[in-house]
Each structure stands twice: as C-alpha cells, then as structure tokens.
Amino acid sequence: MVFCSDCFRNLEIKAIIEERGIEGDCSICGSKQAKIYDTDIDLTLIGIFDNLLSAYTAEDDLPSDYPKEELRTIVDAVRNEWDIFADISDVDVSNILKTLSPTILEDYPVIFEKKVGIPEKYDKEYLQSHSILRTEKWDDFVESIKHKNRFHTDLIDKDLLKKYCLDISKKIPITKQRFYRGRVAKNADGFPPSEMGAPPQEYASNGRANSAGISRLYLTDNKETTFHEIRAAEYDYVSVGTFKQLKEITVVDLKQIHKISPFGVDVDCTSLAINREHLLKIxxxxxxxxxxxxxPLDYLPTQYICDFVMSITDEDGNTVFDGIEYQSAMHSRGSNFAIFNPENFKCTYSRTFEVTKLRYTKELLSKQK
Ligand SMILES: [Zn+2]
Structure with a gap:
C-alpha cells in the first residue's frame, strides 16, 4: 500500500515518512510530488498503531452495561478521538490501519468489523488511579467546587494533571511577536499604555483565570481577537494595547491537547483517551x-485549574509555568493567554479605534405565533 505524509496530520508519522524522502504522487490524498511511503518496501511504520488500537475492545467483549451511544467503529474512534489522519476517506483510513497493524488484524480482526469502546472509561477502579477527575465527570467537579468544598477538593488527581500540563507545556521565547489587550474606552482619547495592563489587585474582579483580588494579565496574539474578546459593540471606542514580552515564558498550551501523540514511548493510550476529554473540557x-x-461561582472551576497550574514546581521547587494559553471562542484565529505575572510583559503603546461597522450572522432558533 502506498500513501504519503500529507495523508496524515500526526507530526510523528509525518516526520517518519518525510525522512524516507521518496518523492511521488499519492493516489490517496491526491498530493503531487509528495513524500511517499510504500508498505511493501519500508517496514518502519508497521506496528505503530498497535498500542493505540489495543486500547479499544470490540462490542461483544465489552461489559453488557457499556453505553450503546458510546460505541463507534474503530475508524470513527481513531478519526474523532485522535488527530492523526488528514481529510482522506474512511475506507483509506481503514486500509492504512489494517496494513500497518498486521498483528492486530490477525489476532483480533473483530475490532475492524464490529463497533468498539474503551471499557476502562466506566471501570471505577481504573478511573480512580488513571483519570484526572478520578471517577467523576467535569460537571461533578463543578458542582463540588461550587457548593461543597472549594479549597481542598480531592476530586482532582493533581499528580496526573501535572503530568498532562507538562506534556503540553510550551516555551515562548522573546521574539518580534507582539501581544494585545483591548479595553472599551469612554472617548476617542482612550487609555494610555500605563492603564492597559492588568488591573491593580484591589480592583481585580473575577475572571475565568483569576479570582477577585488576584490580578492576572489577559492577552491575545492577534489584534483582531481583542475586539471579539471584549465583544465591542458598534460605535464603541476601543483602546488596544500592544505588549512586548520581557522574558522567555513557559505556558500550558491547552490548544495542544488534541496533538498529544499516542505514539510516544510508554504512552498509555487508554488513560490518554480518557483524560483528553477532561482536558478538552478545560x-x-x-x-x-x-x-x-x-x-462568580461559574468561574471557580477554571480559577482552580489556573491556580493549580501556577503552583506546579520542578524538582528544585521553582515554579514551571508563567501562564495558560487557550483557544479564543470568540475568534477562531486567535489564541488567548492568561499570564500569572503581568510584569513579564510591557505595554509599549496603545491605539484607540472606533468600531464603525459590525456584521451579525444569525441562525433561526424558533418561531412563535
Ligand atoms: Zn497522501
């Protein structure tokens, strides 16, 4: 079977294929002069999916009370739960999985024929020691931290959460890249740079990443995103501060969760599959x-996670993380940052804009007579 590096999104598989360096056209994804991999002459990738596929059990072997709505084909599971394949057809994905996993195809072929699930997802004993939220779901954690125990919850497995935070840590060196923060201003003069930073502690109100009284700096990597994040209205004056970074920082990059590779050494794919859901929820x-x-209670769960990330230390007792990076829900091209130590950034100048036009896109939800 012949495929190419463009058939994949997973960086490890792409790198292996690209290293082989054979150029050709790919009949699967249609790429021309791509880096081609032929399973008849190169065995490097054979077995690479074994560990991942072994996390799944065919429906006949699952406990009888396994929720039916959670069952899916192995192709759907690999496609939806892991960001491995590019936009190629399900048949091609199935063929690639079978070709690269001859042992599984021989020993447990039913996995390619029947629907599959992960029995450990509902195994309380397993979850207790392998899930960030132990045996609970995110909503249970929310309920508990809001209404039962705020500061000493034992619903989170902190060692496991720390491990995953380290897996998705990212260093951001000082470069020419600039960061931005927006504030709705009262008039066209807007705010000076000195008023564009994080608020003084006594004025810090509750946010997703900070409790009232704890001042954190919220930034984006894209000027446009600031307008979306503050949900500027038509004719608003908006001051946008441009920030430069004063030191290299390390963040937990929540956007990388779906990129945690199932192909690393010693990766426990079952545990990773279970925790990916929780991390994506965060x-x-x-x-x-x-x-x-x-x-303000609605922000407690993420405030807890942010405070925990800030408390993570290395073996010498030094804090590891300077902030958290996460996807902007308001503007898909932007990343947001919650920075724990605002003094790591300096607002060099601010510009004030007027929002002259807004475009609303809408969707009909109901009609009444
Ligand atoms: Zn291809």
Missing part, C-alpha cells in the same frame, strides 16, 4: 465568553 471552559449574568 480548554472549552477557559474559552467560554464571560456574560454579565454569570455568577
């Missing part, structure tokens, strides 16, 4: 726009 919660009707 990213989603961080990205949720704040609304005026929100209760």
């Amino acid at each position: 990213n989603q919660e961080m990205s949720k726009p704040m609304r005026s009707g929100d209760s």
Whole structure:
C-alpha cells in the first residue's frame, strides 16, 4: 500500500515518512510530488498503531452495561478521538490501519468489523488511579467546587494533571511577536499604555483565570481577537494595547491537547483517551465568553485549574509555568493567554479605534405565533 505524509496530520508519522524522502504522487490524498511511503518496501511504520488500537475492545467483549451511544467503529474512534489522519476517506483510513497493524488484524480482526469502546472509561477502579477527575465527570467537579468544598477538593488527581500540563507545556521565547489587550474606552482619547495592563489587585474582579483580588494579565496574539474578546459593540471606542514580552515564558498550551501523540514511548493510550476529554473540557471552559449574568461561582472551576497550574514546581521547587494559553471562542484565529505575572510583559503603546461597522450572522432558533 502506498500513501504519503500529507495523508496524515500526526507530526510523528509525518516526520517518519518525510525522512524516507521518496518523492511521488499519492493516489490517496491526491498530493503531487509528495513524500511517499510504500508498505511493501519500508517496514518502519508497521506496528505503530498497535498500542493505540489495543486500547479499544470490540462490542461483544465489552461489559453488557457499556453505553450503546458510546460505541463507534474503530475508524470513527481513531478519526474523532485522535488527530492523526488528514481529510482522506474512511475506507483509506481503514486500509492504512489494517496494513500497518498486521498483528492486530490477525489476532483480533473483530475490532475492524464490529463497533468498539474503551471499557476502562466506566471501570471505577481504573478511573480512580488513571483519570484526572478520578471517577467523576467535569460537571461533578463543578458542582463540588461550587457548593461543597472549594479549597481542598480531592476530586482532582493533581499528580496526573501535572503530568498532562507538562506534556503540553510550551516555551515562548522573546521574539518580534507582539501581544494585545483591548479595553472599551469612554472617548476617542482612550487609555494610555500605563492603564492597559492588568488591573491593580484591589480592583481585580473575577475572571475565568483569576479570582477577585488576584490580578492576572489577559492577552491575545492577534489584534483582531481583542475586539471579539471584549465583544465591542458598534460605535464603541476601543483602546488596544500592544505588549512586548520581557522574558522567555513557559505556558500550558491547552490548544495542544488534541496533538498529544499516542505514539510516544510508554504512552498509555487508554488513560490518554480518557483524560483528553477532561482536558478538552478545560480548554472549552477557559474559552467560554464571560456574560454579565454569570455568577462568580461559574468561574471557580477554571480559577482552580489556573491556580493549580501556577503552583506546579520542578524538582528544585521553582515554579514551571508563567501562564495558560487557550483557544479564543470568540475568534477562531486567535489564541488567548492568561499570564500569572503581568510584569513579564510591557505595554509599549496603545491605539484607540472606533468600531464603525459590525456584521451579525444569525441562525433561526424558533418561531412563535
Ligand atoms: Zn497522501
């Protein structure tokens, strides 16, 4: 079977194929002069999916109370739960999996014929020691931290959460890249740079990444995103501060969760599959726009996670992370940053704009007579 590096999104597989360096056209994804891999002459990738596919059990072998709505084909599972393949057909994905996993195809062929699931997802004993949220779901954690125990919850497995935070850590060196923060201003003069940074502690109100009284700096990597994030209205004056970075920082990059590779050495794919869901939920919660009707209690779960990330230390007792990076829910091209130590950035100048036009896109939800 012949495929190419463009058939994949997973960086490890792409790198292996690109290293082989054979140029040709790919009949699967249609790429011309791509780096081609022929399974008849190169065995490097044979077995690469074995560990991942072994995390799945065919439906006949699953516990009888396994939720039916969670069952899916192995192709759907690999496609939806892991960002491995580019936009190639399900048949091609199936053929690639079978060709690269001859042992599984021989020993457990039913995995390619029947629907599959991960039994450990509902195995309380397994979850207790392998899930960030132990045996609970995110909503249970939310309920608990809001209404039961705020500061000493034992619902989170902190060692495991720390491990995953380290897996998705990212260094951001000082470069020419600039960061931005927007504020709605009262008039066309806007705010000077000295008023574009994080608020003084006594004025810091509750946010997704900070409790009231704790001042953190919220930045984006894209000027346009600031307008979306503050949800500027038509004719608003908006001051946008441009920030430069004063030191190299390390962040937990929640956007990388789906990129945690199942092909690394010693990766426990079952545990990773279970925790990816929780981590994606954290990213989603961080990205949720704040609304005026929100209760401060709604921000507690992400505040807890952010405070925990800030508390992570290395073996010498030094803090590891300077902030968290997460997807902007308001503007898909932008990344947001919650920076723990605002003094790592300096606002060099601010510009004030007027929002002259807004375009609304809408979707009909109901009609009444
Ligand atoms: Zn291809």
